[in-house]
Amino acid sequence: MKKNKSILLSGPYILWMLLFTLIPLGVMGYYALTDPDTGAFTLNNLRDLGLFLPTLGTSVWYSIVSAIICLGLGYPVAYFIAHRSPVTQKILYMLIMLPMCMSFLLRTLAWVGLLETNGIINVLLGKLGMGTVEIIGTSGAVILGMVYNYLPYMILPLYAIIVKIDNRLIEAAEDLGCNGTQVFCRVILPLSMPGILSGITMVFVPAVSTFYISQKLGGAETMLIGDVIEKQFKTSNNPNMGAALSLLLMLMVLVCTGIMNRFGGEDEEGGVVV
Amino acid sequence: MEFDGERILDGINLYFNDKEFLTLLGPSGCGKTTTLRIIGGFLTPTSGRVLFDGKCINDVPAYERQINTVFQRYALFPHLDVYGNIAFGLKVAKLPKEEIQKRVQDILSVVGLTGFEHRSIDSLSGGQQQRVAIARALVNRPKVLLLDEPLAALDLRLRKDMQNELKRIQQAMGITFIYVTHDQEEALSMSDTVVVMDKGRIQQIGKPEDIYNEPKNAFVADFIGESNILDGIMLSDYKVKFFGRVFDCVDAGFAPNEPVDVVIRPEDIDFVPAGEGHLVGTVTSVTFKGLNYDIIVDFRGFKWLIQTTDYHSEGETVGIRLNPEDIHIMHKSEYSGMFGDYSSYSAEYDELTEDADNEEE
Numbered sequence: 001m002k003k004n005k006s007i008l009l010s011g012p013y014i015l016w017m018l019l020f021t022l023i024p025l026g027v028m029g030y031y032a033l034t035d036p037d038t039g040a041f042t043l044n045n046l047r048d049l050g051l052f053l054p055t056l057g058t059s060v061w062y063s064i065v066s067a068i069i070c071l072g073l074g075y076p077v078a079y080f081i082a083h084r085s086p087v088t089q090k091i092l093y094m095l096i097m098l099p100m101c102m103s104f105l106l107r108t109l110a111w112v113g114l115l116e117t118n119g120i121i122n123v124l125l126g127k128l129g130m131g132t133v134e135i136i137g138t139s140g141a142v143i144l145g146m147v148y149n150y151l152p153y154m155i156l157p158l159y160a161i162i163v164k165i166d167n168r169l170i171e172a173a174e175d176l177g178c179n180g181t182q183v184f185c186r187v188i189l190p191l192s193m194p195g196i197l198s199g200i201t202m203v204f205v206p207a208v209s210t211f212y213i214s215q216k217l218g219g220a221e222t223m224l225i226g227d228v229i230e231k232q233f234k235t236s237n238n239p240n241m242g243a244a245l246s247l248l249l250m251l252m253v254l255v256c257t258g259i260m261n262r263f264g265g266e267d268e269e270g271g272v273v274v
Numbered sequence: 275m276e277f278d279g280e281r282i283l284d285g286i287n288l289y290f291n292d293k294e295f296l297t298l299l300g301p302s303g304c305g306k307t308t309t310l311r312i313i314g315g316f317l318t319p320t321s322g323r324v325l326f327d328g329k330c331i332n333d334v335p336a337y338e339r340q341i342n343t344v345f346q347r348y349a350l351f352p353h354l355d356v357y358g359n360i361a362f363g364l365k366v367a368k369l370p371k372e373e374i375q376k377r378v379q380d381i382l383s384v385v386g387l388t389g390f391e392h393r394s395i396d397s398l399s400g401g402q403q404q405r406v407a408i409a410r411a412l413v414n415r416p417k418v419l420l421l422d423e424p425l426a427a428l429d430l431r432l433r434k435d436m437q438n439e440l441k442r443i444q445q446a447m448g449i450t451f452i453y454v455t456h457d458q459e460e461a462l463s464m465s466d467t468v469v470v471m472d473k474g475r476i477q478q479i480g481k482p483e484d485i486y487n488e489p490k491n492a493f494v495a496d497f498i499g500e501s502n503i504l505d506g507i508m509l510s511d512y513k514v515k516f517f518g519r520v521f522d523c524v525d526a527g528f529a530p531n532e533p534v535d536v537v538i539r540p541e542d543i544d545f546v547p548a549g550e551g552h553l554v555g556t557v558t559s560v561t562f563k564g565l566n567y568d569i570i571v572d573f574r575g576f577k578w579l580i581q582t583t584d585y586h587s588e589g590e591t592v593g594i595r596l597n598p599e600d601i602h603i604m605h606k607s608e609y610s611g612m613f614g615d616y617s618s619y620s621a622e623y624d625e626l627t628e629d630a631d632n633e634e635e
Contacts, residue, residue: 168349171316174336175343176363176414182337186366190353 031243045244052228052245056252059225062139063207066146067200070154073147074199075192078158082165093159096152104149108216111145112136115217137219145213146203153202161195162188197260205253225249283308283474286322290418290452291467295444297453299461300471301497306454307346309471310420313452314343326418342411343420347427348403350395356382356406357391363414381413384443401432405439412443418450425460437464458498462486470494491604495537496613502578503614506536506603514603517553517573521596525603535604537614540581541566542600551593557586570616577616 035042081092099107114120115136122132135141165188173183211226218224225245232242283305290296298306311317312324315336323330331339342363350359357378364374382388385405395403404424411419421440425433441464444451455461461468462482470477470485470493478490489495492503506516511526516536528534548554555573566581571592586592 166349168345168347169351171336172343172345172349172351173362174316175314175341175345176410177337177366179335179337182366186362187351187353193353 028243028246031240032247034240036238036240045240048241049244049248052225052248055223055228056225056248058222059208060252060256062143062146062222062224063204066143066150066207067154067203069143069147070151070203071196071200074151074154074158075196078155078162078195081155081159082163089163093156096155096159100152105212107149108145108213111141111148112216115141115144136217137222139218139222141217142214142222142224145217146207146210149213150203150207153206154199157198157202158192158195161192165191197263201257201260204256208253209249283312283319286474286476288469288476288479290450293448293450294466295441295451295453295464296467296469297455297461297465298469298471299455299458299497300477301456304471305474306456306471307422308474310343310422310452310454313418314341314420315339340416341418341420342414342416343422344407344411344424346422346424348407348424350403350406350410352395354395355391356387356393356395356398359395359406360410360413362410367414377413378409381409384412384446385409385439400428401436404428404436408440408443412447412449415447416449418452419444421451421453423454423456425455425457433460440464462498470497472497488602489537489604491607492535492537492609492611492613493607495535495602495604496609500540500579500581501614502538502540502616504536504538504576505611506534508532508534508603512598514601517576519552521552521601522598523601523603524598525601528603528605533606535606535610535614537602537604538578538596538600539602540568540579542597543578543580543582544595544597545580545582545584545586546593546595548591548593550595552595554591554593557588557590557592560586560588579616 032045033041033043035044077096081089081096084092112119116122117132117134117136119136121135125132135144169187169191170183173187178186209226209229211224211230214222214224214227229242229245229249232238232245286305286309288309298309300306308317312319315331315334318332324332326339326341351362354362360378360381361374364377369377378391379388382390385408387402387405387409390398390402390406395406398406404427407424408421424440425436428436437460440451440453453461453464462485465482467479468482468485469479472493478485478494480488485494486498489498489501492501495501495503504516506514508514508525508528508531509520510530511528512523514521514523514525514534514536553573555571555578557569558572558577559568559570561568563581566583567585569580569582569586571578571580571594580594
């Protein structure tokens, strides 16, 4: 009786998943394994994936770098917020959320205006007599865009975890002989591991599949896997290849998050992961 | 010690002897935990000094003190297993690995948890977590162990077992224990010295027997066990007058005709037939408590609690006799008149006060 009810309640979501996640996945798989012209079964698309591996590598590399920078910038911020008074915490939390309320496209476009060759930054630098810097079109600009856009996704889960760390554990560590640094390394850091892992995932996953940031802020050499997929559908008119690439990307994200969760389960003693 | 200008501790002057089991006892908010936190180094007193082996340690941070703490609700590290928790302090102190292993094994056998090294903290029962917390503190061989209501979260049976266990460990290891509790029975049964505190002040320091038999004021008399407390006048040495009658007693050294508080413990009172009693009253309530009956007797409007194994029915007229050694005399204090009247007696008095005390300070 109770079981039936819970199925009934979760019904709408199950239906949603079925219609908009599982069936499309099947369609994607079908496209990936068929020929664009004849519609016959083929493994050619999968074979051709090899051509795009360097692009995928670039995407993964940029995303990892962005995630690490986000962690470096975000952890101190999250720690700072978590140790303020409840009212200050709420205000700071809102300030972190605020950029997320604005359109992602608009925020990225704003960086174009800032970084352009004739953009605000270069105009200012010119007035100060410091010449111009070429930022737009470089990999640095793409990573900057990623860090800027996804930083809140790092800070929020970190904050949520750090704020819950019991102060008595910190006192217990001090009681057992830890100075400030040791308390951090032995207690606070391991206890914030779940936040670090989910923060990295939340930055890495959208960053690795992005195409808009690289299109607007990157140049020809900063083509990412998201751009390639978009091109397959929009200009090359080869949805089959696009589907195969999407599958590859999905697989990669799954493997990466899987590896990370593995790390999370096995944090203590820096032990050997079998 | 002050918080936000409010005085929490006032004039605390305490000496701790080596290898002593000392208990800070008092109701919630009496300042016992604050005292412990000052000794542990988690709070700095606004005035006064903390001396350890003759040296002032006010400015010594917690992590440099040779003191370890068993925290209220344990504060075990959830990311470490039993071994990791117990070895924590030794690893911080960078002891050689073999030494750490040996000491952890030794302490595990002391607390009876051999074989639990690699269990996670979540998988342990309350009593086992308690033992891990004690082991984690003791393994560092501190000179002083602070225990902040370590048994409060355990059920009654387990609490009794752990009381014996703690006493045994303390004697075996020869470490000074400073123990905080609001449970008077726990304090009396475990301690060498009991410090009764209220309102940030020490009310009485002494051996458990002395605290029980010779309470200094109405607060102590009421907090430690049950007491009937009456107004009396000390006529001269060994003579006290209350209820319009002069009784012999064993106390002396009061001023002639000094108003005093008279304490009579409920278990010291003997029933006699109405005609032979010093005092005659009416039974107004009888409660069976297992070991004894709690009987409330009304003497001229003042209700006494009497604990006896003899049954008397409600409405019965009874007499009581008081022997000189049953009567204890105290000086008047700020607590006079606040305790010791059972007019609003409820059979659940024990449970009620305990629940109130279990609230966090």
